[in-house]
Amino acid sequence: MKERVAIIGIGYTQLRPISPEVSFREMIYEAALKAYNDAGIEPKDVDTFVAISEDYYEGTAIFDEYVPDQLGAVLKPVHTITQDGITALAACCMQIKTGIFKIAVLEGHSKASNILYPSHIDAFALDPILVRPLGFNPVFLAGLEMQRFLIETGNTEYHTSLVVLKNKRNALKNPIAAYPANLSIEDVLSSNPVSFPLKELDISKKADGAFVIILAKESIAKKLVDKPVYIEGIGWLQETPNIEKRDLVNAIYLQGAANMAYKEAGIKNPLEIDFAEIDDTFSYKELQHIEALGIARPGESGIMLEEGYFDPEGAIPINISGGSLGCGNLHDANSLRGIVEAVLQLRNEAGERQIENAEIGLVASWRGIPTASGGVVILSNRE
């Protein structure tokens, strides 16, 4: 059997709506320090570093410049991936699988609070000729998609509201979450309209925070830590950047990414998974993504949710951490938050949120508006 890649250390900060008393360097340093401590290694033991960032989220051109210091990565192989955490995780895994590198570090963070006009930045990602000149707030795209998705699948606003309820309630048990709450369906349905049928509470709110994850090849991992968590399969996919090309119903990017990850992990039936952390930037996205992953058949995610299938005590708990709706939206670092939750669950260290006998976890990501790209990673604690 081929040698797997394992996660041997995680470090993270509190997630908060603002973080004015630390710079991005200082915030990331805290997460890095914790990760090295968790893995019991020092930066000098690391062979390669990957960080995720997008220039316009940071307000800097070439943010890559500002990556190495706080990771202890000066004069080491370091590069950024301007994509979500799972794609960057794949970059780390591939580097390790070349055999040249033994230990890799992955960093992702959000200083979303520093962006004064976030919708202007999102709009700047729209096609500059076809869409952007219309001057719409880019959230319209989530409205269009939610509308078509609900109509085609038969899921309803009641179901999307249940997603909000579940995730914010799960977040009550997550000490790092920024937006925990105990809400009623009525609270969600009556929240302010943003882009019908999308309402204020359907949208995850931004948060600041940093994550650092340390990876090693299996043989090294076993020597270094007691509870390595293995990456069994990983997939990532670009569907299309062109809005006009999409059907707004199926998350094809996630179907493709999942197929790639399932194949590598040898998973024949998605229901083999014990729990999942799935992108829920918008409430309907969780349902759309559950269906894309094959955890529910098309149109059945809402009913399964209603029946408690995805609750923490259900058959496949989804977003036990609270997801982005409960923890806060960290842009491309969302999936790192998901990976950290999966690692905690698989190490049996999730405290109040711990689910029993968890062996296989799945994390699925989406890059947010206006993209159609995402990734899937399958993690396990099986030797």
Add this chain to the structure above:
Amino acid sequence: MQKVAILGAGLTKFSRRAKETGKELAFYAAKMALEEAGLEIDDIDAVVCVSAPDAFDGVHMKGEYLSDGCGASKKPFMRSYVGGGSGVFGIINGWYHVASGTFNTCLVVAEEKMSSSMPHPQGIFNAIYDQFLERPLGVNLLWIFSLEMQRYMAVHKIPLELIALVAVKNKKNAIDHPCAQEGIPGNYTVEEILNSEIMCWPVTRLMVSPVTDGAAAVVLASYDFAKKFGKENIWIEGVGWCLDTSYWTNRDLYYPRYVEYAARMAYEMAGIKDPRKEIHVVEPYDPFAYKELHHLEGLLLADKGEAPRLLEKGFWDRDTLNGIPSSPSGGLLGVGNPIAAAGLMKVIEIYWQLKGKAGKRQVKREIRRGLAQAWGDLMQVGTVVILGK
């Protein structure tokens, strides 16, 4: 580790302002690379895109935006980013896609449409500096280069004339490059280079590469896949990259140690003990004239401070028989500088040289192995690729 081959390469014309959108430039380059490789898009397992700051093209998350032009729709797609070093890093990124055994083929596309940024593309470089300590001073890109150049010259006591020779050599080499940007190549004298208007002393206009739109692409394949396409393949023998601290004002800029570290990594992988004997042709990154010399030293192909003296002796000339031809393509100073695409253009030049397909630019000496290098960020990152027959 899987051996990785280059099966095909593509380039667009370089120009100050292209009519094409960034996506279209990417498509032209990618399609050309596929055609040379004799492959269809369905043969490609994964796509890598490299491009410098989003602020040039003027699209946030520009990797996403460019992806369909790169042939990435419904494929695993990754954009890696190390500033100006991205062009050569694209190959490294693609290399680990294949070398890891994850994919059989990978299409690497580099694109830059700098002309979108107004009033002048240089303006966006303001934002590469530290927002707390440096941007408030009204910085521009040329500051950092002229500061580094000054330090390099001061430490080694290098006369400006020797540095101007780089521009003379590269602009002349570029006359033979079919993609070169209009008005950039030419036969210049050292005096003409030195007497062009001062931008940021000691940097004069003709010692700076221009602002350019363009794209480049390369098809990579695993050993098993490539061997079906004949024996005369060009292989990636070594790769290396390294990032130095962001506190650039704390470093002695006279020497690019990050390039040295990256080069040592690549030499080790390629099993190279004596690079001066084992590297036969080199494409060092030359956005500014002194940079080529600076990088040749970092690559350990010349002693510190010696690259300019070797230049004077013709050691780096294209026609040299006992030296190492440097920037036979004409480099960024001659062909143009669509940042990431320029880096990949350098790799492609080495590939064409090794294949014997460089036409009028073909070097005279016998070559079996070549090296391309790029640099980026705040005088900070080195990326190195070694190709061999």
Add this chain to the structure above:
Amino acid sequence: MEFKGTPLKDKDIKEKKVFYVDWHVKANYAWDCGIALSYFFEGLKNGKIYGRSCPKCKRITLPPRMFCELCFHPTDKWVLLKDTGRINTFSVSYLNWDASRREKPQVPAVIEIDGASEGMGILHLIAHPEKIEWENLDEVLKYIKVGTKVKAVWKDEKEREGKITDIKYFIPIKEEK
């Protein structure tokens, strides 16, 4: 080999021979300065330059940082530095940030500040010791070379805002014997 691409001339744009559209992005930020730089900026407001020392490698770092990027260890003390230093390297710039030309040059420099460890420079501007503005390249080169001693010129106390620009510029000074 056929290479594609359609180079345009300035007049193709001016005469609208090709279609284009313009956009002004509103990319505004409020960056958190954090622990190290908040303290540093407060110091500048009071006319003082602070560095920060690393207990492991003993460097006194500038710009100050809360952790040493080389030792990966917390830095431990604030160290008051002098407002003088030496030019590590400099340039004479005829360009503004947007590449438009200046009539009279600006002189950016990396300045190694006295009291910090060797090589600890910051970026700032050098002005003419009397006239402030430089006339031309030759004049700059008469006053300045790598290694020249310089001293900070501060804004009036009332005008300082806790920013790097509280130091207006540095000026060359005579060597102390």
Add this chain to the structure above:
Amino acid sequence: MIEKIDKFDKIKILKGEKVGWHRYTYGNGEEIFFKNLIDKKFFASKCKNCDKLFIPTRIYCEDCFEEINEFVEIKELPYIYSYTFLFKDLEDNDLKEPEIVVFLKWENVEGGLIHRLKETSIDEVEIGIKVEPVFKEKREGNINDILYFRIKK
């Protein structure tokens, strides 16, 4: 870190912006669409490989990755594929009137257009109904040459 900020008045924030603006040429593909839009015509590109039509015009087929040289007029009217009522402007403030944003598609054509719908009440909007464009008097070749779409009565 052994020292942290523990007083509100010690916190410093620095404001700044990324300067400059952008100019986008339409390229070889979309220019054809907008040239014809000036004449109130909708054009699609046709891939010779897969025969698919695509709006707006492109010079390559995203699926086949083949170059496209054929462009044809689409004379039928588009229909509403999806719609939303948008309540926020680009600065996330409430719009005075919610805007009806529609995703339009043409029968048997791939792709589509994002635009706005007017001259209609929110109750009338429905997926599947045909709409027609209302053009600006003076058209210069951009997406706002279409003022809006309205429901075809």
